[in-house]
Amino acid sequence: xxxxxxxxxxxxxxxxxxxxxxxxxxxxxxxxxxxxxxxxxxxxxxxxxxxxxxxxxxxxxxxxxxxxxxxxxxxxxxxxxxxxxxxxxxxxxxxxxxxxxxxxxxxxxxxxxxxxxxxxxxxxxxxxxxxxxxxxxxxxxxxxxxxxxxxxxxxxxxxxxxxxxxxxxxxxxxxxxxxxxxxxxxxxxxxxxxxxxxxxxxxxxxxxxxxxxxxxxxxxxxxxxxxxxxxxxxxxxxxxxxxxxxxxxxxxxxxxxxxxxxxxxxxxxxxxxxxxxxxx
Amino acid sequence: xxxxxxxxxxxxxxxxxxxxxxxxxxxxxxxxxxxxxxxxxxxxxxxxxxxxxxxxxxxxxxxxxxxxxxxxxxxxxxxxxxxxxxxxxxxxxxxxxxxxxxxxxxxxxxxxxxxxxxxxxxxxxxxxxxxxxxxxxxxxxxxxxxxxxxxxxxxxxxxxxxxxxxxxxxxxxxxxxxxxxxxxxxxxxxxxxxxxxxxxxxxxxxxxxxxxxxxxxxxxxxxxxxxxxxxxxxxxxxxxxxxxxxxxxxxxxxxxxxxxxxxxxxxxxxxxxxxxxxxxxxxxxxxxxxxxxxxxxxxxxxxxxxxxxxxxxxxxxxxxxxxxxxxxxxxxxxxxxxxxxxxxxxxxxxxxxxxxxxxxxxxxxxxxxxxxxxxxxxxxxxxxxxxxxxxxxxxxxxxxxxxxxxxxxxxxxxxxxxxxxxxxxxxxxxxxxxxxxxxxxxxxxxxxxxxxxxxxxxxxxx
Numbered sequence: 001x002x003x004x005x006x007x008x009x010x011x012x013x014x015x016x017x018x019x020x021x022x023x024x025x026x027x028x029x030x031x032x033x034x035x036x037x038x039x040x041x042x043x044x045x046x047x048x049x050x051x052x053x054x055x056x057x058x059x060x061x062x063x064x065x066x067x068x069x070x071x072x073x074x075x076x077x078x079x080x081x082x083x084x085x086x087x088x089x090x091x092x093x094x095x096x097x098x099x100x101x102x103x104x105x106x107x108x109x110x111x112x113x114x115x116x117x118x119x120x121x122x123x124x125x126x127x128x129x130x131x132x133x134x135x136x137x138x139x140x141x142x143x144x145x146x147x148x149x150x151x152x153x154x155x156x157x158x159x160x161x162x163x164x165x166x167x168x169x170x171x172x173x174x175x176x177x178x179x180x181x182x183x184x185x186x187x188x189x190x191x192x193x194x195x196x197x198x199x200x201x202x203x204x205x206x207x208x209x210x211x212x213x214x215x216x217x218x219x220x221x222x223x224x225x226x227x228x229x230x231x232x233x234x235x236x237x238x239x240x241x242x243x244x245x246x247x248x249x250x251x252x253x254x255x256x257x258x259x260x261x262x263x264x265x266x267x268x269x270x271x272x273x274x275x276x277x278x279x280x
Numbered sequence: 281x282x283x284x285x286x287x288x289x290x291x292x293x294x295x296x297x298x299x300x301x302x303x304x305x306x307x308x309x310x311x312x313x314x315x316x317x318x319x320x321x322x323x324x325x326x327x328x329x330x331x332x333x334x335x336x337x338x339x340x341x342x343x344x345x346x347x348x349x350x351x352x353x354x355x356x357x358x359x360x361x362x363x364x365x366x367x368x369x370x371x372x373x374x375x376x377x378x379x380x381x382x383x384x385x386x387x388x389x390x391x392x393x394x395x396x397x398x399x400x401x402x403x404x405x406x407x408x409x410x411x412x413x414x415x416x417x418x419x420x421x422x423x424x425x426x427x428x429x430x431x432x433x434x435x436x437x438x439x440x441x442x443x444x445x446x447x448x449x450x451x452x453x454x455x456x457x458x459x460x461x462x463x464x465x466x467x468x469x470x471x472x473x474x475x476x477x478x479x480x481x482x483x484x485x486x487x488x489x490x491x492x493x494x495x496x497x498x499x500x501x502x503x504x505x506x507x508x509x510x511x512x513x514x515x516x517x518x519x520x521x522x523x524x525x526x527x528x529x530x531x532x533x534x535x536x537x538x539x540x541x542x543x544x545x546x547x548x549x550x551x552x553x554x555x556x557x558x559x560x561x562x563x564x565x566x567x568x569x570x571x572x573x574x575x576x577x578x579x580x581x582x583x584x585x586x587x588x589x590x591x592x593x594x595x596x597x598x599x600x601x602x603x604x605x606x607x608x609x610x611x612x613x614x615x616x617x618x619x620x621x622x623x624x625x626x627x628x629x630x631x632x633x634x635x636x637x638x639x640x641x642x643x644x645x646x647x648x649x650x651x652x653x654x655x656x657x658x659x660x661x662x663x664x665x666x667x668x669x670x671x672x673x674x675x676x677x678x679x680x681x682x683x684x685x686x687x688x689x690x691x692x693x694x695x696x697x698x699x700x701x702x703x704x705x706x707x708x709x710x711x712x713x714x715x716x717x718x719x720x721x722x723x724x725x726x727x728x729x730x731x732x733x734x735x736x737x738x739x740x741x742x
Contacts, residue, residue: 043554223519223534255629263555
């Protein structure tokens with residue numbers, strides 16, 4: 001059992017939890033993930049490590065409430081426990097040696113992009129963070145990103161905060177204005193990563209993306225997290241989750257991500273109804 | 281006077297029409313009368329050929345003699361000296377190629393039903409024995425076991441009996457390894473595995489779940505923590521695929537994923553949060569025991585049509601004859617001498633069929649089996665909305681990639697000597713991590729060998 005030592009609502013649909021997991025906190029690196037199970041009948045879901053505190057022995061996770069499991073997780077309070085919490089899984093991001101990097105975060109993907117920006121900043125790299133949200137209310141981690149970045153650009157779909165537009169528009173502007181990046185690191189919805197990669201390919205900038213497919217064990221056993229990279233089958237849990245974005249077959253990944261959409265929708269509705277009954 | 285019947289006592293089973301709709305155990309086990317009657321078929325040969333066929337060398341005639349004398353607990357104590365998991369072995373061992381294959385009664389007629397008797401004895405013990413086993417006197421040595429599958433549990437049990445303080449580290453949230461994620465409930469009820477593990481805990485074995493060795497702790501760190509030897513039983517790893525078109529379509533599973541969803545995550549139950557596809561027609565590719573398990577699970581999940589697609593003929597099926605028989609009885613259709621060449625998907629990328637080609641058998645290949653050859657122009661489409669690839673696995677890469685100096689085969693298997701010792705001092709390995717996909721009992725044999733070697737090493741190091 002793993003205790004939730006701090007819980008914070010970052011926006012109405014995104015929550016941060018700091019979880020006591022001393023062994024994992026000792027080892028976690030940016031780019032790695034954990035697998036958790038809320039309760040005895042719960043499913044196993046992967047969540048990327050958003051932060052770690054080696055001294056306190058905690059791991060922070062940030063999640064969007066999208067389905068039954070994240071709904072259940074969000075119902076847990078500070079001081080309560082998560083049934084299972086396993087990690088750190090996957091290969092850490094390769095950040096050594098980079099001098100100037102554009103870190104692109106989309107929506108809740110910013111939770112994963114932030115530790116990458118922070119680590120790059122600590123390593124002495126110049127960091128330009130470009131983050132995008134649907135609207136002002138959904139903006140998360142602004143203070144943290146600003147502290148870790150030499151330049152911070154925020155865009156929203158509706159223009160209610162920062163510039164109106166998409167992260168690709170903002171990145172394009174930066175590159176066109178003469179910024180030269182060793183690498184672009186893009187983390188967010190699949191469709192966002194797909195279009196960032198399309199853009200950076202035109203400019204010939206190496207781009208790394210973080211994939212978050214459906215997974216069960218997360219340890220290199222089930223093969224559910226497979227994706228096509230450079231025409232070959234790769235497993236996100238052991239070969240990734242970071243991959244060369246110019247090689248990833250995003251269209252296939254998007255289709256695979258939708259495999260259980262009907263099941264997930266029904267399960268989420270059922271969970272919400274159960275919680276409503278409990279409230280009554 | 282021995283019972284000279286040429287046939288084994290039949291074991292009662294659920295009827296095929298009934299059992300292919302539920303996940304309860306298929307075989308129901310002997311009654312006391314049936315067990316005693318069967319035990320009386322044993323001739324108590326002086327040279328005990330059956331023992332030579334057992335990878336963990338159970339004194340088979342001795343335990344059968346106790347069954348015949350109705351001393352069922354005494355029989356259990358004899359088995360327990362050699363095996364840490366009798367209730368499991370009695371269910372999943374391929375006795376027909378091991379102990380029973382060597383039985384003298386099998387020369388003319390059927391061999392003694394050693395497996396069924398072992399199962400009966402273990403179940404009798406679990407149902408009747410209320411006393412906790414006597415904890416051995418601690419010898420002051422600590423050993424870590426990585427993985428709680430058959431090899432790890434056996435190694436842990438044997439060491440605990442010798443007084444070692446053993447900690448088993450399991451990556452998943454439930455201990456048991458392939459016995460819980462791979463073997464379906466109807467063939468090996470999870471309560472049986474749980475009871476066997478409880479038995480080991482009663483001997484003093486500690487089991488920690490959610491511990492992925494190679495990630496959260498390395499093998500070297502285990503030594504730093506005071507463990508004097510480490511046994512690696514990390515099991516099978518990534519599933520193999522055929523590398524054919526359409527293999528990443530929605531509805532294509534590896535057998536590992538499908539079985540993990542159904543068995544470990546209990547996706548067949550209403551109260552499980554884990555989804556699994558409820559398909560109308562399921563094609564399982566492969567002919568081993570894992571393929572049979574997947575096919576029989578698919579049938580129980582409600583599929584109308586379940587096919588085994590296998591490129592060789594019935595004679596070459598690697599699965600146990602009993603599993604093939606059970607699958608057939610339950611309505612699984614065998615499409616033999618057929619090989620998939622392409623998986624067909626609809627516009628949303630959900631599977632809608634498998635294009636196969638017919639095969640004929642040519643000359644024997646290096647494995648001694650006749651090589652399947654494509655029959656040109658014989659392509660046909662098997663309609664299916666789910667495809668399960670059960671064509672093998674490669675060893676788990678996590679420990680190899682994080683343990684310096686641990687030598688492995690090109691295909692990933694950890695290299696060990698005849699005692700299970702790896703290229704690293706104090707590090708032993710066994711089971712699928714060494715051999716690639718094999719049987720439960722072979723893994724147990726490897727765990728046993730390593731436990732003896734670890735004991736020798738630590739005893740002499742004093």
